[in-house]
Amino acid sequence: MNDADVRDHGAQEGDLVMPFYIVCDTSGSMSGDMANVHEALLELQQEVKDTPLIADLTQIGVLTFNSSSQVAIPLGNLEYASITQFGAGGGTNYGESFRVLRKTMDEDYQRLKSQGYSVFRPCAFFLTDGGPTDREWERDFATEFHYDDASKAGNRYYPRFIPFGFRDARLDTLSKIAYPPKGGRAFVASNGTTAGQALRSIKEFLAQTIISTGLTNGSGAPRHVVAETTEGFNSTESQYAGGDVF
Template identity: 30%
Template sequence: MVSEVLPCYVVCDVSFSMTDHIDEVNAGMREFRGVVHADRRATAQIRLCVVVFAERPLVVQPLLPALDPAEPIRPRQESGSDFGSAFTLVHATIERDVKSLKTQRIRVRRPMLFFISDGRATDRGWPQALARLCATSSCPEMIAFGFGAVDQPALDRIGTSRVFLGRDGVRLGLALASSVARTVLRPEHV
């Protein structure tokens, strides 16, 4: 029985503009799972939930052990990137997941949220949705990863813990693994 869990939420922009980056996102997810697989403690503790968004958000993988097989992330033929609705959905998802884990008498570490996008928000209300997420007792540690010509000020605002940029040569899988390394992974696996 697992006594402690680190819930990780990957929130990925899948709008039309992300089409050229989706293969790299899926490769990064596989690389992250490989790193988790190399460390037994991580295998037992890390849970992963995947939320995709464009004009609307969707949970495509509920919170499961990080090694459970997942469907590849696919782009949508939608031009909008509604950050606010993504933050609202992940806020409700984290609250539900943390409550469920605690009901099972599992100790929950502070959740981590990995926000992945290549562009700019198409909704104006996203800062308020982000503020509501961060104002809760289960506020996640926020890490942002940007592909291409990102809105750097927006990513800096979202990634309060860290911001990674693909244009700097950082691989998504390494960014994910290094972010959880401080909490669960042994340094030799990163």
């Protein structure tokens, strides 16, 4: 959302923004899933339109990754985004997606603060159908997102990071990037769950989490409200509520 959008849609100085990022695997193995991803994003966009109380509060951005990573839909009000179908090809470089997400988050934070917003801790949903093809992905994740509260070292603005996997993705791999570690949660589709079913369940989880989180702002105590279950998925345990306004 640019400055004109802020003026046009009535945002006031000091308003709270809750950033959500969707980081979507577009490697070669996802080539048959892109139509389902596109449909899921369009449905999520419609749910945002149908919930005007959270339309401006919860800004959403989409990043894609394969051998490289890029911003596909800049962070903003998803209601006004142009959503086109993504292409697919290349490898599954987790580390590159982490680096681009961190850079994007930092830039978005600076932009929102310069516009006078208060910014809530971001939440990132990571979607993949397989394991990483790069070797240093765990180190890269730690470099970009780990934070030590005792020493104040690392990324204080780390996101709530929720990975989803299906097809060849493994829960023991994705659990390593569920963040923060105390209360982090990862999801992997059960055997027999098709890619289409998995993506629909993920979309429903995203919509429920984004809308429920946005509605907490009216209570005066904003927090992440993460959906409890996702049909057709196994998950690690988590009750971390999230929070923090910057």
